[in-house]
Amino acid sequence: MLLNELKVGDQAKIIRIADDVFRTKLLEMGIMQGTPVTLMLRAPFNGPLAFSYENTLLSIRYEDAHSILVEKMNMHQ
């Protein structure tokens, strides 16, 4: 599924980031294949969303989140 399809509180692992430039930018920040993320906030009207990884809460736009493929993790895993 895509990152923008997650619900608040869902945990997921990054599988693939389709957009080249975006992938490099996120990689520089330490977000890459296998990074676990938790969706924390969604702005109204399909506005930006914020996910946490490591100790950071990072917000990206809904459309950009569309290029991030994730795998939802079971809460107890």
Place this chain on the structure above:
Amino acid sequence: MKIALFGNPNTGKSTIFNLLTGLRQKIGNFPGVTVDKKSGVLQLDGAEHELIDVPGVYSIYPSNKEEKVVYKLLVSSPPQQRPDLGIMVADASNLARSLFFFSQLIDCGLPLVLVINMNDIAEKKGIRIDTKALQQAFSNTPIVFMNARVGLGKDRLLAAIKRQIAEGKHEQIKVSNSLKNLDDLLGQEEEATQRQAYIGKTLQHTVSVTKTSVRKNNLDRWLTHPISGYLIFSAILFIIFQFVFSFAAYPMDAIESGFGWLTQWIKSVLADGPLSALLCDGIIPGISGVLVFIPQIGILFFFIALLEDSGYLARAVFLMDRLVRPFGLNGRSVVPLLSSMACAIPGVMATRGIPNYKERLITIFVAPLMSCSARIPVFTLLIGLVIPKMKLFGIIHLQGLVLFGLYVLGIVSALFIAWIMHLLLKQEKRSYYLMEIPEFKRPLWRNIFLTVFEKIKVFTTEAGGIILAISIVLWALASYGPSEQRNAAIKSLKETSAYKSKTLAEKEGLKNAVLLENSYIGIVGKGIEPLIKPIGYDWKIGIALITSFAAREVFVGSLSTIYASGDNDNEFNLHNKLKNQKNPDGSFVFSLRTGISLMVFYVYAMQCLSTLAVVKRETKSWKWPMLQLVAFGAMAYLGGWICYHVF
């Protein structure tokens, strides 16, 4: 020695910069680019070093125009412009991410000091950093632990800087073979992969996590909720505006009356003449006209800095981004645009936080369309003149409704122009909105005070000069004219029987009106009458339009002079005088259609030289303020024309 301060965003870099330099900061330019360069003086054992506050980034490769300066500073500028020493500020809770940029700095061959900031917070989260292991990994770089917000570790940092100034050792390792070109995306991705692998290996035995802390988001969910989020944001803005309007008025009045007192005093000691006139009517009001903005700038930036430093601003940006995006704006445009409803000057200055240049430019461009407080005296005068005091449906005041409509017209026009610019302006590269939402912090008063101080300083030193110069020119044009013409006009005035029967004060008023009419500005005002006739204005209004270029509220004072209402302070007097003015054909000058045309004119016209000066300062070019002057002038004329012909 040139020392550069590097770091990711939100690592406390600015706090450390403020701690090291205090008030000794200045704003300059990075060579060749239009990005502000903040630097300060760092004093060490009597020697002075230049400390440059480099924009916070995650990587040397830029993701927007402003971040390009980092690459430029380190890689593509001539060697003598590059820093001799770098201080890298890392967030202890996010060491891995900081080490990415740090490893790039190492590869630049720069001697470095590594600051691990906010270790107390990291330890609370269960993150422990093995100092020894980390020092072993970077043996040539002094590593300093700090808690900059409480000033802890400053001495250790200074000692480390001294050591590196003396030794200048840089790391021997190279993480990646070479830094890539800016357009070599594939190379950059490869390099990033390589660096991440290196960092993972380095930190494996350096950072240990003893407990898993889960970040709570309860408060954030309320702050970004579709209902409570907007309500809280509106409430905060409401409070800020209340403060700006109620508190700024006192110091503004104090500044104006202080300078008024100074003028009186100079007039009493200096003989009447050109020098006294230049001082009392040209220079002093000019300086007063610059300083009078300081309270508004100070109060607005106090709140903006408070929102920023506490962490709330990031939530507001997150919440508002979607609403303004269709207009080519960024979530960060919202606070500057709303601030412009108090005054466009701090509004334009507050756009500094918008990372994308195109979005920032659009925000600056449309900010003057938001109705500012200087328009209020113009609007209230005109509404009182031409809009009848009546109620619609028994409850709605028509006058209030018109005022509201003028504000709405300003906002709608700003969004419309933003949208047009969004379509016209080219984006150099796809932009990404990647924003960290920091944890809430208790604001640090020193940071807030220094922000307010910096904004006031930039305004007075960089925009103040232009404002002062132009306002003196405007004053000279309004108080001087061809002397023969003026003398003749005064002479013929004195001969009229109406004049002779007047009291002394009334005579003075009539004389002033004739003098303004025959000044250079008066001549221009008369000259443009054919141009403004189609939108319903006579030459007297024309003169007021030109003089009010200095500041919109001057319109009221100029009308008062030109119609010789005698008593400037008595609005009632002016109101009645204007109401009864008749055109040569017997119709009233301030008819409904002329009044509405004028109000719409003032919604659009770029009648504020201070804003133009600030836009020039922020965009570093006269191109944008000139475009505003022409485009908004054309819109004002067209809007006025339409209103004059519709009503």
